[in-house]
Amino acid sequence: MSSSGELAERARRAKDKKAPLGPDIDLSRYSSQAEEHPPMELTSISKSEQEVLALTGIDVTGKNRSGTFVQMDHSVVCSMASQEGLEVLSTEEALKKYSWLRDYWWRAVPVDADKYTSQAELRWTKGYFLRALPGVRSIFPLQACLYISQEGIAQNVHNMVIVEEGAELHIITGCAVSPRVKSGLHVGVSEFYVKEGGKLTFTMIHNWSEEVAVRPRSAAIVEKGGLFLSNYICLQPVESLQMYPTAYLEGEDAVARFNSILLATPKSLLDVGARVHLRRRGSRAEIVSRAVTRGGKVYVRGHLIGEAPLIKAHMECQGLILDEKGFIHAVPELEGRTKDVEMSHEASVGRIAGEEITYLMARGLSEEEAIATIIRGFLEVRIEGLPPELQMELDRVAVASEKSMF
Numbered sequence: 177m178s179s180s181g182e183l184a185e186r187a188r189r190a191k192d193k194k195a196p197l198g199p200d201i202d203l204s205r206y207s208s209q210a211e212e213h214p215p216m217e218l219t220s221i222s223k224s225e226q227e228v229l230a231l232t233g234i235d236v237t238g239k240n241r242s243g244t245f246v247q248m249d250h251s252v253v254c255s256m257a258s259q260e261g262l263e264v265l266s267t268e269e270a271l272k273k274y275s276w277l278r279d280y281w282w283r284a285v286p287v288d289a290d291k292y293t294s295q296a297e298l299r300w301t302k303g304y305f306l307r308a309l310p311g312v313r314s315i316f317p318l319q320a321c322l323y324i325s326q327e328g329i330a331q332n333v334h335n336m337v338i339v340e341e342g343a344e345l346h347i348i349t350g351c352a353v354s355p356r357v358k359s360g361l362h363v364g365v366s367e368f369y370v371k372e373g374g375k376l377t378f379t380m381i382h383n384w385s386e387e388v389a390v391r392p393r394s395a396a397i398v399e400k401g402g403l404f405l406s407n408y409i410c411l412q413p414v415e416s417l418q419m420y421p422t423a424y425l426e427g428e429d430a431v432a433r434f435n436s437i438l439l440a441t442p443k444s445l446l447d448v449g450a451r452v453h454l455r456r457r458g459s460r461a462e463i464v465s466r467a468v469t470r471g472g473k474v475y476v477r478g479h480l481i482g483e484a485p486l487i488k489a490h491m492e493c494q495g496l497i498l499d500e501k502g503f504i505h506a507v508p509e510l511e512g513r514t515k516d517v518e519m520s521h522e523a524s525v526g527r528i529a530g531e532e533i534t535y536l537m538a539r540g541l542s543e544e545e546a547i548a549t550i551i552r553g554f555l556e557v558r559i560e561g562l563p564p565e566l567q568m569e570l571d572r573v574a575v576a577s578e579k580s581m582f
Contacts (some may be wrong), residue, residue, distance in 0.1 A: 180374070181373070182312060182434075184214060189452075192369070192456055198202070199245075199389070199416055199445075201361065201389050201391070201416075202359070202396070203295055203330065204292065205240045205328075205361075206328060206329060206330035206360065206361040207326075207328055207329045207330065208299050208329075208330055210249035210250040210251070210301075210326050210329050210331075211249065211326060212250075212251050213249065213251035213253050214246045214251075214253070215252075215253055215254065216253045216254065218236035218237075218238075218244070218246060218253075218254055219236050219237060220573040221236070223271070224355050225325075225354060225355070228352050228353075228354065228355060228383060229321060229323070229350060229352065231350075231352070231381070231383045231412070232321065232349075232351065232352050232381040232382070232383045233247075233348045233349075233350050233379070233381050234319050234321045234323045234348075234350045235319065235481055238258070238319075240316045240317075241258070241316050241317060241318065241319045242257065242258055242259040242262055242314045242316045242318050243256055243257035243258055243259065243262055243264040243306075243318045243319070244256055244264070244318075244319050244320070245264050245266075245306070245318075245319070245321070246306045246320070246321045246323065247302055247303070247304070247321070247322050247331075247333065248265070248323045248324075248325050249301075249323070249324060249325055249326050249329060249331060250301040250302065250329075250331065252266045252267070252268075252302055254319045254438065256305075256341075257285020259312075259314060259315055261308065261309045261311075261312030261318075261343075262306075262307070262308055262309070262312065262314060262318065262345070263305065263306065263307040263308075263309075264304070264306055264318060264320075265304070265305045266302045266303065266304060266305065267302060267303045267304065267305045267333075267334055267335065267336055268302050269305070269398075270305035270336065270375045270560050273391050273477050277305075277336070280336060280338070280367060280369060281336075281367075281419070281504065282297075282367075283335075283367065283397070284367040284368065284369070284394075284396065284397050284424070284449055285286070285365055285367055285393055285394065285395045287364075289393060290393075292363045292391040292393055292462040293365060293393050295330070295332050295363055296332045296333070296334050296363050296364075296365045296393070297334075298324075299330065299465060300332055300333075300334055301330075301331055301333060302333060302334075303322075303333030303334045303335040303336070303365075304320045304322075304333075304335050304336075305335070305336045305337075306318055306320065306335075306336070306337045306338075306345070306347060306579075307337070307338045307339075307340070308338075308339050308340060308343035308344065308345040309340055309343060309376075310340040310341045310342055310343060310371075310411045311340075311341070311343060312340075312343045312344075313343065313344040313345075314344060314345050314346050316346075316377075316389040317346040317347060317348045317377075317425075318345065318346070318347045318348075319336075319347075319349070319350075320347065320348075320349040320350075321349065321350045321351070322349075322350075322351045322352075322362065322364065323351075323353070323354070324352070324353040324354065324357055324360045324362065324388075325353075325354040325355050325356075325357065326357070326360075327356075327358065327359065327360070328359055328360060328468065329360055329361075330360070330361040330362075330363065331360070331361070331362050331363070331364075332363045332368075333362075333363070333364050333365070333376075334365045334367075335364065335365065335366040335367070335401050336366075336367050336369075337366070337367070337368045337369070337376065337378070337518075338368075338369045338371075339368075339369065339370045339371060339374035339375065339376045339402075340371050340374065341371045341373055341374060342371075342372075342373045342374060343358075343370050343374050343375075344374065345374075345375070345377070345380050346373040346376075346377045346378050346379075347376070347377065347379065348379045348381070348385065349378070349379070349380050349381070350380075350381045350382075351364070351380070351381075351382050351383070351384070351390075352383040352384065353383075353384055353385050354387060355582035357385060357388075358385055358386070358387050359385075359387035359388060360387075360388050360389075361388070361389050361390075361391070362384075362388065362389070362390045363390070363391045363392075363393070363538060364391070364392045364393070364394070365391075365392075365393045365395035366392065366393075366395075367394070367395060367396075367399070368394070368395070368396035368404060369396070369397050370396065370397070370398045370399060370402040370403065370404050370430075371399050371402065372399045372400045372401055372402060372427060373401045373402065374399070374402045374403070375402070375403040375405075376396075376402075376403065376405065377407075378404070378405065378406050378407070378565065379406075379407040379409075380406075380407065380408050380409070380416065381409045381410075382408075382409070382410040382412065382417070383412045384412060384413065384414040384415075384417075385412075385413060386413040386414070386415060386441075386443065386444075387415050387461075388414055388415055389415050389416050390414055390416070390418070390419075391418055391419070392418075392419040392421070393419075394419070394421040394422075395421060395422045395423070395424065396421070396422070396423045396424065396432065397423075397424050397426055398423060398424065398425050398426060398427065398430040398431070398432060399426055399427040399430065400427025400428050400430060400456070401427060401428070401429050401430065402430050402431070403430075403431045403432075403433075404423055404430075404431070404432045404433070405432075405433045405434045405435075405563075406423075406432075406433065406434045406435070406450070407436075407447070408434070408437070409436075409437045409560045410437070410438050410439065410446065410448075411437070411438075411439045412441075413444055414438075414444055414446070415443070415444065415445070415528025416444070416445045416446075416447075417445070417446045417447065417448065418447045419442075419447070419448055419449070419478065420447075420448075420449040420450065420451060421434065421449075421450050422450070422451040422452070422453070423451070423452045423453070423461070424453045424455065425452065425453060425454050425459035425461065426455055426456060427456055427459075427461075428456045428457050428458050428459065429456075429457075429458040429459065430456060430459045430460075431459065431460045431461070432452050432460075432461045432462075433461070433462045433463075433464075433564065434450035434452075434462070434463045434464070435464050435465075436448055436450070436464070436465040436466070436467075436476070437466050438465070438466065438467040438468065438474060438476070439467075439468050439469075439470070440467070440469040440470065440471070440472025440473060440474045440502065441470050441471065441472050442470060442471035442472055442501065443471070444472035444473070445472065445473045446467075446472065446473070446474045446475070447475040447477070448465070448474075448475070448476060448477070449475075449478060449479070449507070450463045450477070450478055450479075451478075451479040451480075451481070452480055452481065452489065453462070453477070453481045453483060453515075454480070454481065454482050454487040454489055455483045455484055457464055457484050457485055457486050457487070458486050458487065458534075459484065459487050460487065460488045460489065461488075461489040461490075461510075462489070462490050462491070462492075463478040463490075463491035463492070464491070464492045464493075465478070465492070465493040465506075466493070466494055466495075466496075467493070467494070467495045467501065468494070468495070468496045468498060468504030468551060469495070469497055469498065469499065469504055470498050470499050471498075471499040471502050472502065472503075473502075473503040473504075473505075474495065474502075474503065474504045474505070475504075475505045475507065476493045476495065476504070476505070476506050476507065476532065477508075477509075478491040478493065478507070478508045478521065479509040479511070480507065480509070480510050480511065480519050480521075481511045481513065482497070482510075482511065482512045482513060482514065482517035482519055483488055483513045483514060484513065484514060485514055485516035485517065486516055486517075486519075487517050487518065487519075488518045488519075489510075489517075489518070489519045489520075490509075490519070490520050490521065491508050491510075491520075491521040491522075492521070492522050492523070493506040493508065493521075493523040493524075494523070494524050494525075495523075495524065495526070496525075496526065496527065496528065496551070497523035497525065497526070497527050498527070498547075498551075504525045506523040506525060508521040508523055508535055518560060521542075527537065528547060528551075529566070532546075533546045533547060536549060538564065
């Protein structure tokens with residue numbers, strides 16, 4: 177039998193292992209007041225701001241998009257759907273329009289999970305509501321952007337995405353700050369509900385700055401035969417990022433996939449993970465991460481929990497260290513709670529081999545071009561189930577981001 181001291185030590189270690197990293201942010205440092213912004217044509221914003229939005233996959237013209245939502249600070253400046261059967265509203269409007277939405281509010285993410293979820297409730301500053309009606313398939317992706325244009329504010333949004341039975345929805349969402357903003361706080365609570373036979377592809381691209389703290393808190397509930405595909409990209413500087421989205425596979429043959437592409441610049445701390453509860457027979461999950469550090473710290477976590485027979489799950493993490501001050505810590509966890517589960521993981525952390533650089537330089541590339549080519553190939557993840565137009569958008573953003581990477 178273990179002594180009380182040993183049990184306490186085990187509990188402390190377990191807590192430390194699970195606890196997200198990053199500074200304990202003093203929320204009082206950030207202003208809860210923001211200037212009001214009127215509705216606007218996105219093409220009217222400055223060229224420099226349009227370039228920032230482009231790096232997050234947002235097209236200000238709305239071309240090849242099924243709808244657009246943009247929130248600037250605490251104000252919704254654009255909200256429209258261009259395809260029948262899709263809804264694009266602020267969560268404030270949606271709660272007024274639909275009384276039933278309260279049944280979903282804080283259902284996937286507990287309001288008391290931590291001080292950031294509490295902040296999102298007590299000092300809520302809107303967010304987006306995106307919905308595909310039963311059987312509707314989005315022709316083009318919806319785009320949504322949460323933008324900070326005022327120095328030192330806290331943006332506390334609560335987002336809601338609902339894909340009804342048999343519907344299919346593709347979303348590309350960008351979070352960014354104005355070129356003139358140095359510091360701020362973004363707290364983003366996002367709840368995803370994928371009904372029976374529904375499919376949701378959610379692609380998030382972050383473009384912050386070196387003194388911005390980011391605390392997303394999100395979860396998805398997926399019903400029978402549903403698919404939740406989450407892609408996350410962060411290739412720009414950020415002070416600290418802490419996120420651990422969770423998917424609950426509540427129906428037979430439900431599927432969740434998480435893909436992350438991360439770059440940690442000097443002084444950045446990225447703590448990014450994903451957790452999937454496989455709760456019904458035949459459910460499947462995959463967590464794939466690519467992380468590069470140029471001097472920042474990266475913690476990559478994955479947690480697969482098999483709770484039903486005949487489930488399959490896999491996680492994979494690959495890390496690349498480019499600077500001696502860089503740090504990557506991969507934390508994979510597999511948890512089987514019944515027989516007939518199949519779960520696996522693999523992880524690797526290394527550096528660029530000198531012979532690879534020499535090989536490319538012998539073919540006419542400079543050392544910088546050779547390193548950039550190797551990194552580009554390392555970060556290139558072909559995502560199963562991603563529509564071709566979204567894959568092209570991801571490739572375009574990666575190429576544009578690369579210009580500021582070196």
